[in-house]
Each structure stands twice: as C-alpha cells, then as structure tokens.
Amino acid sequence: MDELTRQLEQAEVLGKLPEPVRAELAKLAIRREIPRGEFLCHQGYVWQNVLFVASGRMRWTMLSAGGHEHTLFVLEPPAVFWAHSLFDDEPMPASLAALKDSVAYVWQRDVILPILYRYPETLWEINRMLVRTMRRAREIIYGLAFHPVAGRIADILLKESNKDTATVERDWSLDELATMVASTPEVVCRVLHQFANDGLLGITRTRITLHDRESLERLVKMN
Numbered sequence: 001m002d003e004l005t006r007q008l009e010q011a012e013v014l015g016k017l018p019e020p021v022r023a024e025l026a027k028l029a030i031r032r033e034i035p036r037g038e039f040l041c042h043q044g045y046v047w048q049n050v051l052f053v054a055s056g057r058m059r060w061t062m063l064s065a066g067g068h069e070h071t072l073f074v075l076e077p078p079a080v081f082w083a084h085s086l087f088d089d090e091p092m093p094a095s096l097a098a099l100k101d102s103v104a105y106v107w108q109r110d111v112i113l114p115i116l117y118r119y120p121e122t123l124w125e126i127n128r129m130l131v132r133t134m135r136r137a138r139e140i141i142y143g144l145a146f147h148p149v150a151g152r153i154a155d156i157l158l159k160e161s162n163k164d165t166a167t168v169e170r171d172w173s174l175d176e177l178a179t180m181v182a183s184t185p186e187v188v189c190r191v192l193h194q195f196a197n198d199g200l201l202g203i204t205r206t207r208i209t210l211h212d213r214e215s216l217e218r219l220v221k222m223n
Helices: 002-008 019-028 086-087 110-119 122-146 149-160 172-178 185-197 213-222
Strands: 028-035 037-040 049-061 068-077 078-081 094-107 167-169 201-203 207-210
Touching: 002 019, 002 049, 019 094, 019 110, 037 049, 049 086, 049 110, 049 172, 068 172, 068 207, 086 122, 094 110, 110 122, 149 172, 149 185, 149 207, 149 213, 172 185, 185 201
Parallel strands: none
Antiparallel strands: 028 094, 037 094, 049 068, 049 078, 049 094, 167 207, 201 207
C-alpha cells in the first residue's frame, strides 16, 4: 500500500490530495491484474468506477455500429480514468482493454465520492481534466477526418518512439494498430512495408526503428 500511495502522488487530480488521504485511497482500492487483450469494462455497460493505471498500458476503444474497433487513446502510468457512468449513470461509450499485461486499481463510486466531497478543489481539477479530454477527442476526430492513413501511422510512430533511440517497441499487433488509425490490418501492413522500402524505418518482430524522422514528420504535416 505504501508503494501505491507513492504512485498516486504522481496521478492527475488524486495526486493533489494530502498524503494521509492518498494512503486511505490505497487501502480502499481494488487491485486488478489485467492480461493483454482482456477487457476491464465494455461499451454499452454502466461502469461507475475510477481507475488508476499502475503498470502496463490500457486502450480506450470504441466499437462502431458496423462492428469496427477504433482505439481513441492509450492510458499509461500514472493515468487516472474517470468512467463516464460515474457522472451520469449512462452506459459507457467505449471499452477499456489491456494493450499489454497491466496492473490497475479501481475505486467504486460509493467509495471514492465521499472522499472527493471532502476536498472541493478536486472537483474543479476533475472539470479541468474533462475539458482537456474533450479537446483531445476533437484533435483525434479532426485527424481521422483529414489525415490519410500513412500520416496517421507516421504520427503514432513518432509519438511512440524515443527521440534518443528512435525505437518503438511493438507492444501492439497489426490489428491493434489498425484500430488506432481507423483502418484495416492489411492497409497498415502495406504502409509499414512501404515506409521500410523507402528507408524511413526498419521492422523486426519486436520493434520498429525510425531511420528518417524528418520524412515521417513531413508526412504528418502535409496531410
């Protein structure tokens, strides 16, 4: 619990609570180990919880009426996720699944709300966080509407890579990458191999190494 208390210090909103309160939250949290590919909550279900990602990566994925998945964003430590159902009692608009083996801590609404009510400033911080999320969603929607697939793939690779090593660990499959760029695995595969043939990157089973960041950045900007 001491380790979780320390981790919560870095968390958005919860990190602003006094240390004794974070320790209280640590004791009340439900620990979940989520294997890669497993869903923690499903689109269409009422899920009234707050989630803290302690390790691994979680993806927030929407299923279209036609049955196609699209990953809107990825949660990494020390991310805090505030379920939509927590606020309006309505079904979740998307699903949370593990992109890699993850450990998360969950608080049910009737557990965490009384604590937050004791610190009204945290409610303001939640509003600020929700506004940032809405702005982020707008950028995602804009990108899907106006950026061709190659530009979207280049953008993800640039964001995922370390500028010092220019390496992207392949934690995701072609299917998962396709959901991130609203395309199909076949198209994503063709684009990646075209990038490799053009000398922009190198591909192995476990990683992608960026050889020409400038060209990838131009692809993003020109779309």
